[in-house]
Amino acid sequence: MSSTLHVQWIVTSLIAPRPWLTCGRCGGIKPFQSSGKARLNANGKRLDAWLIYKCSDCENTWNRPLFERRNVRDIDPLLLEALQANDHRRIEVFAFDIDGLRRSAGRIEEFGEARVAKQVLTGDPASFDGIRIDLRVPLPCCLRLDRLLAAELGVSRTKIHDLHDAGVLKLSPKGERTLRRPVREGMFFELDASSVGEQVLAQAVTGSATG
Ligand SMILES: [Zn+2]
Incomplete structure (x- = not known):
C-alpha cells in the first residue's frame, strides 16, 4: 500500500516592491519604500486614502493612491479602521500588491x-x-x-x-x-x-x- x-x-x-520615482528633493530617479503608514483625507462624504512611501535617500514622501473620492458608505468599515490605525498586516497587503502599485508607478523593483x-x-x-x-x-x-x-x-x-x-x-x-x-x-x-x-x-x- x-x-x-x-x-x-x-x-x-x-521585501515589498519599490517604485523608482523622480525625487523632487534630492533629484534623480530614486527607489521609494513603504513607510508602513496610510493617510486619509475626508471631503464631505468622500474619502481619499494613500499609502505613504519615502525616498530611500532623503525621506521625501510620495503618496500612492489606494482609493480616491470614494463614498464612505462604499468602504468596508474594517478597512477604514485598519487604515486609520495603520494596521501592520493590512498595510503590508497594500505594500506587496504589485498590481496596485503598477497603476501608480512605471518602474518597479521586485525582490x-x-x-x-x-x-x-x-x-x-x-x-x-x-x-x-x-x-x-x-x-x-x-x-x-x-x-x-x-x-x-x-x-x-x-x-x-x-x-x-x-x-x-x-x-x-x-x-x-x-x-x-x-x-x-x-x-x-x-x-x-x-x-x-x-x-x-x-x-x-x-x-x-x-x-
Ligand atoms: Zn530623495
Whole structure:
C-alpha cells in the first residue's frame, strides 16, 4: 500500500516592491519604500486614502493612491479602521500588491527574498512512498518556482529540471513552464520518494535555505 506524506510550505515575501520615482528633493530617479503608514483625507462624504512611501535617500514622501473620492458608505468599515490605525498586516497587503502599485508607478523593483516555513499536514515522516508539497503564498512573491525548489531541496536548478523531465517531480499546474513562473498560492508538487536521496526528502520536510 502506498502512502503519501502531505507537507505545506508557507512562502512569505520579505521585501515589498519599490517604485523608482523622480525625487523632487534630492533629484534623480530614486527607489521609494513603504513607510508602513496610510493617510486619509475626508471631503464631505468622500474619502481619499494613500499609502505613504519615502525616498530611500532623503525621506521625501510620495503618496500612492489606494482609493480616491470614494463614498464612505462604499468602504468596508474594517478597512477604514485598519487604515486609520495603520494596521501592520493590512498595510503590508497594500505594500506587496504589485498590481496596485503598477497603476501608480512605471518602474518597479521586485525582490525574491522569502522565508519558508515547512509543516507536515498528514502522514508519517518516518515512512512514506511519495510526498506532496502544497505552497501557501500569502503575499505576492517574484521568486521562481525552480529557484525556490533548488534552494529548499539543496540541489541545483539543473537537477530540479532533470527530476521533472524524469517524472520524479510532478507539478501542478503541469508542465516545465511552471518551474519558470513565480511561486503562487495553490501550486503544489509531488516527489517520488524512492527516486530522490534522503537528504532531499529531509529538506522537503524541515529546514529552510532562503530568507
Ligand atoms: Zn530623495
